[in-house]
Amino acid sequence: MIFVKNLTKIYKGYSKPTKRLWTVLSFGFYEGDIFYPALEDISFEVQKGEILGIIGRNGAGKSTLLKILTGVTGYDFGTVKVKGSLRSLLELGVGFNPELTGKENLYYNGLIYGFSPYEIQKAEKEIFEFASLEEFKNVPLKNYSSGMNVRLGFALASFKRPDILLIDEALSVGDASFQQKSIKQIQDFVKAGTCVVVVSHDLHLLSSFCNRILVLERGKLIIDSIPKKALEKYMQVLALAEEESHTQISYSSILEYYNVSIFNSSGISTTTFFIQEQITIKINFTLKQKIEDLTVGFHIEDSRGIRVFGTNSHILKTEAKPTHNLNYSCSFQFPICFREGKYSLSISIHRGDSHIEGCLLWKESILDFEVERINLPKFEGLVYTPVKCNWH
Amino acid sequence: MKNIFFQRLTLVWILTKRDYAIQFAGTKFGLAWMVFQSIALISLYILIFSILNLKSSSNHYIDILSGVLFWIPIQDMILKSSQILVENRNIIKKSKIGISLFLKVPILQFFIHLSLLFLPCLIFFVWLGKLNIFLFILNFFWMLFCVILLYPFISYLSQANVLLKDISPMLRILLQFLFWTLPILYTPSLAWKEILSWNPFYFMLEIFRFLILKDYLPYINWYCVVCFILLSIFFHTFSNKKLTKIVLDQL
Numbered sequence: 001m002i003f004v005k006n007l008t009k010i011y012k013g014y015s016k017p018t019k020r021l022w023t024v025l026s027f028g029f030y031e032g033d034i035f036y037p038a039l040e041d042i043s044f045e046v047q048k049g050e051i052l053g054i055i056g057r058n059g060a061g062k063s064t065l066l067k068i069l070t071g072v073t074g075y076d077f078g079t080v081k082v083k084g085s086l087r088s089l090l091e092l093g094v095g096f097n098p099e100l101t102g103k104e105n106l107y108y109n110g111l112i113y114g115f116s117p118y119e120i121q122k123a124e125k126e127i128f129e130f131a132s133l134e135e136f137k138n139v140p141l142k143n144y145s146s147g148m149n150v151r152l153g154f155a156l157a158s159f160k161r162p163d164i165l166l167i168d169e170a171l172s173v174g175d176a177s178f179q180q181k182s183i184k185q186i187q188d189f190v191k192a193g194t195c196v197v198v199v200s201h202d203l204h205l206l207s208s209f210c211n212r213i214l215v216l217e218r219g220k221l222i223i224d225s226i227p228k229k230a231l232e233k234y235m236q237v238l239a240l241a242e243e244e245s246h247t248q249i250s251y252s253s254i255l256e257y258y259n260v261s262i263f264n265s266s267g268i269s270t271t272t273f274f275i276q277e278q279i280t281i282k283i284n285f286t287l288k289q290k291i292e293d294l295t296v297g298f299h300i301e302d303s304r305g306i307r308v309f310g311t312n313s314h315i316l317k318t319e320a321k322p323t324h325n326l327n328y329s330c331s332f333q334f335p336i337c338f339r340e341g342k343y344s345l346s347i348s349i350h351r352g353d354s355h356i357e358g359c360l361l362w363k364e365s366i367l368d369f370e371v372e373r374i375n376l377p378k379f380e381g382l383v384y385t386p387v388k389c390n391w392h
Numbered sequence: 393m394k395n396i397f398f399q400r401l402t403l404v405w406i407l408t409k410r411d412y413a414i415q416f417a418g419t420k421f422g423l424a425w426m427v428f429q430s431i432a433l434i435s436l437y438i439l440i441f442s443i444l445n446l447k448s449s450s451n452h453y454i455d456i457l458s459g460v461l462f463w464i465p466i467q468d469m470i471l472k473s474s475q476i477l478v479e480n481r482n483i484i485k486k487s488k489i490g491i492s493l494f495l496k497v498p499i500l501q502f503f504i505h506l507s508l509l510f511l512p513c514l515i516f517f518v519w520l521g522k523l524n525i526f527l528f529i530l531n532f533f534w535m536l537f538c539v540i541l542l543y544p545f546i547s548y549l550s551q552a553n554v555l556l557k558d559i560s561p562m563l564r565i566l567l568q569f570l571f572w573t574l575p576i577l578y579t580p581s582l583a584w585k586e587i588l589s590w591n592p593f594y595f596m597l598e599i600f601r602f603l604i605l606k607d608y609l610p611y612i613n614w615y616c617v618v619c620f621i622l623l624s625i626f627f628h629t630f631s632n633k634k635l636t637k638i639v640l641d642q643l
Contacts (some may be wrong), residue, residue: 011641024552028634071488073640088488095483097410099417108410112403112489141416221513 001195002046002069002162005175007078009039009064009219038064039075040219048163051196053206053227055234056216062199065216066090066166069197084163084195087113096149098142102133106156113157123159130181147175154182157170161189167198183209203231207305228305232346232364255360256326258285260347260367271369273336275376275384280333283347287326287392291360293351294320296330301365303342308382314353337384340373403489404496408504408620411497426463428510434461452579454522454605459576461506461513462600466593467504467567469539473546474553474563479643491636495547499539506535514616517604527603534603541620544627551631551639589613590619 012032014020022030039061046052054062067073068080071090095112095207096105106127119308128134131151133144141149158165165186183205190196200206206213206227213230215222215237225235230278260267263280283296313320313330323329344365351358376384416422437460441453442483476494477484484491517523553559573591580588588594595617598610 012638020555022634023638024555027548027629027630028636028638031634031638067485071490072485074637088486091487097414097417099414104417108406108413111406112410112487114482270542273616284488 001048001083002044002197003079003081003083004045004069005043005079006066007039007042007059007065007075007077007080008037009068009073011036011038011064039068039216039218039389041222042078042216042219044214044221046164046195046197048191048193048195050212051190051198051210053210053213053230054197054199055201055203055206055213055230057238059218060216061219062216063090063168066168066197066199069164069166079162082164086164086166087157087162087304088166088168090168096141096153098195099140101138101140102128102144102152103137114201119160126391127152127155127159129387130159130185132178154178158182158185158189161192161194163194165189165194165196167200169200202308203234207231207301207307224307228301228303228344228365231305234348235364236362242364254288254291255349256286256288258283258349258361260284260363262345262369271367273369273371275340275371275373276335276337276386278333279336280331281345281347282329282331283337283349284327284329285349286362287328287360289328291358292349294328295348295350295352296320296328297348297350297354298332299346300343301346302338302339302382306342306382308338312348312353325375336371338371339379339382339384340371340379342368342370343367400493403493404500407489407497409502411501427508431503431512433464434509434512435502438512442516451522451605454517454520455575455579455601456577457513457516458601458604459574459597461509461604462597463571463574463576463593464509465502465505465540466542467571468505469498470542470546470549470563472498472501473550475550477550477554477639477643484550484640487643491551492547493638494637495543496547499543502539503517503535506532513604522606524602524604524606524608530598531603533558534596534599541624544624544631548627548631548635551635553642554639585611586613590616592616595620 013034013036014023014032015034019030019033023032038073041063042065044052045250054065056062063134064073066088067090068075069082070086070090071082072088072090095109100108103124106124107117107120111117115123125134128137131148131154133148133152133155136144136148144152167186181262185197186194198206198210210227212224213227213234214224215230215234217237225233261282262271262273263282264270264273265278267280281298283298285296286347293314295312297310297314299310300308302308311332320328320330346364347361347366348359348363349361351360373384412423412426416425419425421428433505437457441457444453473495476497480494483489484494514528518525549559549563553563570588570591573588574593574597575585575588576597589611590613594611595610595612598612601608602610
């Protein structure tokens, strides 16, 4: 339904206002003197019923890609083919005017989206109900809160199923119950055959929602893979980018040696654990020089790439102390209360509270392990917590 | 093809209605104000000119009224066009409507304004016995032709206004210059007519008056007409593709 091959988009800019004047006077034949490649040689396909996530740092080219797919902006080289009716939620409530009432905005924007007046009239009640704004129908939008505004925008944009749905950061709108409602609505569309392209910075949303994820960095496609692999790559991109920005020190070269093990409650290094068992993650490492505000962290992801748990020594308010010279040993003990299944452990060593500042090491899926359920009742969800049930 | 044309026409109508709705949002009478404003404005002119005309036997006030009838909607259209892309930049950037449909909004508004102003003037001209009853209806076709000729310039200016914010204030000055070089408030001498007829709106106004007023003899500089048509074709050919692509990126 979406076919993109060798797509390249170059934004043009101007170093001086007089250069803009030249563009105007030359009818656009002079395009400017600053060229910024927003997208370079991007190729991918999205099929019916597929959900494709796109992630990347600011300026990576995510929104430009969606704009090109929507047809809002053009491109310089490559091929873009989009088959089927397309709706894009590039910005919820775009085109809404604060002076008009919710009902008027619904009518005019619905028509702009391509719905017929009859369709809008018929769906009006349903849309306001979905947005939980029935009593605000005749209130001007300037009196709506920002949450109400986007709820109405989402309800309008999603009341009829399109073949292709493009979403730019529009799934994190409203309160938790509205988010669930929105996601369910989109999942229903997908079941009916809609293909969805979603841009988001919400790793949890992408990993739980998408079949595939593209990682973009500076206009280039870094990886097109299943969520787990793609998000691991994205975290590496973030860590590398930060290292590049700290030009005075190359943090990654400071680390001389490291090793990681997980021990069960009996102190045995293993890769199989039982729900509620006390486990210990031990990270030993040696540095070449002393680092201030040193932090060691870890996170655990399930087989779908959903981050189940993570923490670090900075959050836990513990200070790093070397065991001998510049050798460090950091351990985390906790009961493993996750549901049965396969998990992977990732670790990081960095400065401050996150690996975004001064990253010495970022290792995704450094160890894989399994959690098994023995002598415990069946349960729903990602975590297990003991529950007592009484009848009175 | 026919379907697409009607879809686009419907969308222009919706965008036009939306533009009016925004202008008069929150008012009790809403769109009725737009109708009332236009009719009240031209009725005021008519009232004053009818009082003045009773004291004068010349056709001077008739010329002024026909000139005003021509100029007010054209001026509004040009000013609105220069702003339309900037005013709606969010919706253009985030939806697939595109630039060209928005540029048609001021044109549709032009015909609505013209129709509203036309009606009281027609009654006045009939009362004075000055209406060209055989040709006046052709004025809508003539204005349509004028708008087609003006569209490439309007499109160019509105897109230029996205890149250069100086266009809007410059345009107001230019419109003042064009207004005062048109024979609306005065009757120029023959020598002046030759010079002023190079104003591209001059021949449009003269034919407009010829079609609406009985026994009106237009003064047309055919060289100017040909030059203007050629210039319009030139702007249409060169300003569309390349400039639109840049403007979409710069919005």
